[in-house]
Structure formats: C-alpha cells, structure tokens
Amino acid sequence: MPGPASSFTDLLSKQRTVAPPGYNRWLVPPAALAIHLSIGMAYGFSVFWLPLSRSIGLTQSVACPEDMSFLSQVFATSCDWKISMLGWMYTLFFVFLGSSAAVFGHWLEHEGPRKAGVAAAFCWGGGLLISAFGVYVHQIWLLWLGSGIIGGCGLGLGYISPVSTLIKWFPDRRGMATGMAIMGFGGGAMIGAPLADILMRHYATPTSVGVWETFVTMGAIYFIAMICGAFGYRVPAPGWQPEGWTPPAQNKAMITKRHVHLNEAHKTPQFWLLWGVLCLNVSAGIGVIGMASPMLQEVFAGKLIGIAKAFNDLSPDEKALIATIAAGFTGLLSLFNIAGRFLWASLSDYIGRKTTYFVFFTLGIALYAFAPTAGQLGQIAVFVGIFCVILTMYGGGFSTIPAYLADIFGTQFVGAIHGRILTAWSTAGVLGPVLVNYIREYQIDHGVSRAQAYHTTMYILAGLLVLGFICNLLIRPVSERHYMTEEELAAERKLAHEAGARA
Secondary structure: OOOHHHHHHHHHOHHHHEOOOOOOHHHHHHHHHHHHHHHHHHHHHHHHHHHHOOOOOOOOOOOOOOOOOHHHHHHOOOOOOOHHHHOHHHHHHHHHHHHHHHHHHHHHHHHOHHHHHHHHHHHHHHHHHHHHHHHHHOOHHHHHHHHHHHHHHHHHHHHHOOHHHHHHHOOOOHHHHHHHHHHHHHHHHHHHHHHHHHHHHHHOEOOEOOHHHHHHHHHHHHHHHHHHHHHHOOEOOOOOOOOOOOOOOOOOOOOOOOOEOHHHHOOOHHHHHHHHHHHHHHHHHHHHHHHHHHHHHHHHHHHHHOOOOOHHHOOHHHHHHHHHHHHHHHHHHHHHHHHHHHHHHHHHHHHOHHHHHHHHHHHHHHHHHHHHHHHHOOOHHHHHHHHHHHHHHHHHHHHHHHHHHHHHHOOOOHHHHHHHHOHHHHHHHHHHHHHHHHHHHHHHHOOOOHHHOOHHHHHHHHHHHHHHHHHHHOOOOOOHHHEOOHHHHHHHHHHHHHHHHHO
C-alpha cells in the first residue's frame, strides 16, 4: 500500500497533470501568474536594504571598524552590514536564476511543470525562512545562501516552469501566452515591495527593524501562492490543438513545425545569436533600471522642483524632495516594464518575432542616442517618456524570447532551451550595471559634471543595441541536419512518458 510520500509524489507526476478533454486552457495562465508574481519580488528586494543596514543600530547604522577584514565583517554580530554587501543578494538572484534554469530545464521537460513549480515554492519560500534566521542571528552569509543561492534556484525553476506548457496550450498565440505569465515577474515587486514596507512597519519594535518577521510572513505567503499555482498547472494531451484552429498549410520561413533536441540546440549558430540578442537587449535595459533614480536627480536636479540649482547646490531638504520624485519615476518605469511584457509579446504574434526585435533595437538605438540631448535641453517629460518606452522593450524582450525559441527550435524542448538561454540574463545582470556604474564614476572622478556623466553611458548602451541588431539580422532557419527525425521524436516522447509513469 503506498504511503503518504509516494501519494504526494504521484500527485506531482507529469501524467497526473495531463488535462482531460474539454479543459479550458485559460485556466493555466493564472496558475503561471501566481508563481511569477511571487518570485518577481526579487526585483523589489532593495526595499530591505536600508532597514537591514541598521538592524543592529536600529535608528542608524553601526559601522564596523575600518581595519576589520571583509571575512570578519561577514561573521560579525556587533556591527551593521553595508548596502554593498547586501546588494550581493541581488547579483546572486540573477546568476542562479540563469544557471538553475539552464541545469534543470531538461529535467523540467521530462518531469512536468507541476513538480518544477513545487520545487520552486520550496526554494523561494524556504530561502526566505533561511534569510529570516540569518537576520535574527545577524549572519549575512545565511542571507546570501537562503535568498541568494537557494532562492535564486527557485527563481530559475519558477520562471521557466510555465513556458513550455503555455506555448503548447497556445500554439495560435505563443507570444501572448508567455507575455501573460512573464509580465507577472515584472509586476511582483509592485505588489511585494509595498507589502514588505507595511509588514516591516507592523513588526518594527524598539529592539527590531521588523525584517526577519517580514521574511517569515512573506515566505509563508509566497509558498502557499506558488503551491496553488503549481497544482493549477495542466499540460495538453499529445496532439491537442485549439478547437477550430488548424496550423497554417504553408509554414512561415521563421516558424518551424519540427523540433531540435536540447543537446543539439547549442550547436547551432541560431542559439548563440539568440543568446546575444537577449543579453544585449537586457544589458542596456537593466543598466537603466539600476541608475534610474540617481540619473533623473543628477541630470535635472533643481529643475524637478522648479528651481535653477545643480545637484551639489541643493539643500538636504531639496534633495529629499527630488528623491521622492525620482522614486515615482522608478515606479513608473516598473509599470511600463510590466505593460511591455504583455503588449510586445502579443504584437509579435502578428508582426513576427524577428521584426519585433528589429523594432526593439532600431527604436532603442534612437532613444538612447537622443536621451542626452533631451537632458541638455531640460525636457523632463521627453526624457521620462524616452525611458518609459525603453523599459517596455526591456520587458518585451523577456516575454518574446520564449516564443522566438519555439519558432526556431520547435516546442518539444523549448522550456529547456529557454532555461539555457537565460544564462544571457545572468551575464547581462553583471555587464549592464558594471558598465553604467563604473563609467559614471570614471566620468565624475575626471571632472565631468553629474548632469553630463551619463552621456557616454547612453552612447555605449546604444552601441550594445547595434550589436544586438546585427545578431538578430543574422538569424536564419535552423539547418536541416539539426532537426530530430520522426523516430527520434517518438523515442523522446516515449522516454518522457515512461519517466512520468515511473514517478
């Protein structure tokens, strides 16, 4: 007689997720959204930096001795953490998101999205609990391990868990389907960051800044939401297609009906060109996200509040006022990031994925190149509008790439291939901010005014998009020799079926 453990494992098997005839495919995107809204809080983790930087001092940070080594600071319990140390969690998020998605993508294709979603829930929710303990005992390495590494693996598994499933449910609207789910990742911080702020204020006491209690609460909330989402996943039966829809008789040149094996995909030039397309688009966009608030303040300074003062001439109260305006600018960019994930991916169903990326790169080059001019002319509305449009294309790049991969490589391994492509995101997460931050510091250190320190950065980011344009231009249909034969496809599907049956 099977025990509770085997019964639970059986519930997670791929075979138990196959939808019955007549199942409403529109029930699947909300399940994906529940997971993506949860893990999307990774974008909002900066809300914890300031409270964590004074978790010992409570009202102000207690600095570590100047002669204390970095390793000693990692284990110290008598002084507060620097924000630069806490920021490593953000880096770890996206490094492990990309690497775990690449490593576990093939496993996901065989075991199904439900098992991957449950694993993501344990990693993300459990990682927050480990981080809570790390805050409680004041050990930053536990935050790096809990949220950064283990939580980062949860991000990767949760991010790719619905991709293959949604593409198979919506062969007629691939872009729209992935856009619906992936916009949740962009919107997670819009819900999570205000919730975290409310919880920290609620839990704050004369002896605690309320962060570890907030981690515990949010870990539990996200775990429940992600488990519900994982059990809401269903996969279509083999051969299923939407009622009343038939595949076009003539294939479009850039959309294949055949399939490339995961182990063959990275041997094609198309894989690496698409890797470059994603990396370069994201590097430019993530650089803007990282510097949005200081950029607006330093470029326009007193003009934001109607006075003619440079940034260094502002009083502390005036700086606080323009910081509030810049925070609103950052929130506005988040909204356009979310909207772009759905709108651009949906539009790509009509104009094609390659054309969509041509728009991203062509329009992006023009906008980045014009941004310094808008700043010099003092056109605040134009400047803000430029970066709102840029952020729609940043988000749209994420949501369009899964459909682009399905068009080029087929749907059999699209989730796993997408996982490997996401290593481009890990690379961009380091490349974009490093380029922006170090170029800005170099400019200021060499006497360039703060208002003009971003000009070179904007031109370099435009140059990255030129390289992305070239990568996209070179993409062609996959060579015949890389496709699986019908016999190989049948054997692979049988293997996946047997894996699910064994589970």
